[in-house]
Amino acid sequence: MHYTGTIWRPPYESDSLLLEATAGCTHHKCKFCTLYDDLPFNFGMSPLRDIEDDLREAQTFCHDPVAALTARLRGQSTAGAPRRVFLTGANPFVLKYDRLVKIAELIHQYLPACQSIGCFARVTDVTLKTDAELTALHHAGYNGLTIGIETGDDEALAFMHKGYQASNILTQCQRLDRAGIQYSFFYLVSISGAGRGEIGARRTAEICNQLHPQLIGANMLTIYPNSALYRELQRGTWAEESETEKYREMQTLVRELTIPTTFAAMGASNAFHLYGELPQDREKLLTAMDRIITRVGEDKLRQYRTTLPHL
Numbered sequence: 001m002h003y004t005g006t007i008w009r010p011p012y013e014s015d016s017l018l019l020e021a022t023a024g025c026t027h028h029k030c031k032f033c034t035l036y037d038d039l040p041f042n043f044g045m046s047p048l049r050d051i052e053d054d055l056r057e058a059q060t061f062c063h064d065p066v067a068a069l070t071a072r073l074r075g076q077s078t079a080g081a082p083r084r085v086f087l088t089g090a091n092p093f094v095l096k097y098d099r100l101v102k103i104a105e106l107i108h109q110y111l112p113a114c115q116s117i118g119c120f121a122r123v124t125d126v127t128l129k130t131d132a133e134l135t136a137l138h139h140a141g142y143n144g145l146t147i148g149i150e151t152g153d154d155e156a157l158a159f160m161h162k163g164y165q166a167s168n169i170l171t172q173c174q175r176l177d178r179a180g181i182q183y184s185f186f187y188l189v190s191i192s193g194a195g196r197g198e199i200g201a202r203r204t205a206e207i208c209n210q211l212h213p214q215l216i217g218a219n220m221l222t223i224y225p226n227s228a229l230y231r232e233l234q235r236g237t238w239a240e241e242s243e244t245e246k247y248r249e250m251q252t253l254v255r256e257l258t259i260p261t262t263f264a265a266m267g268a269s270n271a272f273h274l275y276g277e278l279p280q281d282r283e284k285l286l287t288a289m290d291r292i293i294t295r296v297g298e299d300k301l302r303q304y305r306t307t308l309p310h311l
Helices: 048-062 065-073 097-110 123-127 131-139 154-159 166-179 197-208 228-235 243-256 282-306
Strands: 017-020 022-024 043-045 084-088 116-121 145-150 183-189 215-220 261-265 274-278
Touching (some): 022 084, 048 097, 097 131, 123 166, 131 166, 145 166, 166 197, 183 197, 183 243, 197 243, 243 282, 274 282
Parallel strands (some): 017 084, 116 145, 145 183, 183 215, 215 261
Antiparallel strands (some): 022 043, 261 274
């Protein structure tokens, strides 16, 4: 399989076949992001011949009796035909319609059991497709996009150089809704900065409540020394929330969301993992966060955060 640099995927794509369609990010300007700094370029497309070679390899592996026997001897589950493919890279959905369709055709040719194709996407990627193209992509198998909206706070979006506003999130994801393409959101806790976390949470909920995300994944913003945000922090032009403030921000988001969706704080940046279905698990989630704040306290939360693995 062809892979370039570190490969990132959402936790819920663990059973998907990871197929490299792109490497890097077309935007590559977010102040907090260092995920693709190990690449010698900002963005690249995988040649179709590499994609086809990878699919041929996956097809062979799925039907390889030696691989199945080896897995059994090791006590591992045998590999079945993939039912879902996840295209890797920061935002493969930026690819032109014709190329995305061609990739889908190759996937279905070599892996006919595949039922859906997912990937990371930027809000701006959706603007490049017409409504008819989005509907056709859904019929081609594209479903379950993961979109790092980060926040619905325009001030934070502008400061972090995200390249879009909250109104763009609303407009473009409504287009996905109409096309039948499902999606999940990543939300970055503390992106609005000290004193503004609950403001950012309310504004995010206002946007999400007009949409249909399957899941809203909350992750604690991690500030790496090689990021532009770290330099802002050092200059005093931006301040991070306290640890307890971050959990109050998450509480505000959970409290303000009125849509049925899954709420998850399960990533490595979260000292405590939280998971529930809204609205039925709202009070359980709020109570769990209350306990974290009152029983653990600021010092312990900071201690837990500093011992998390460095990604």
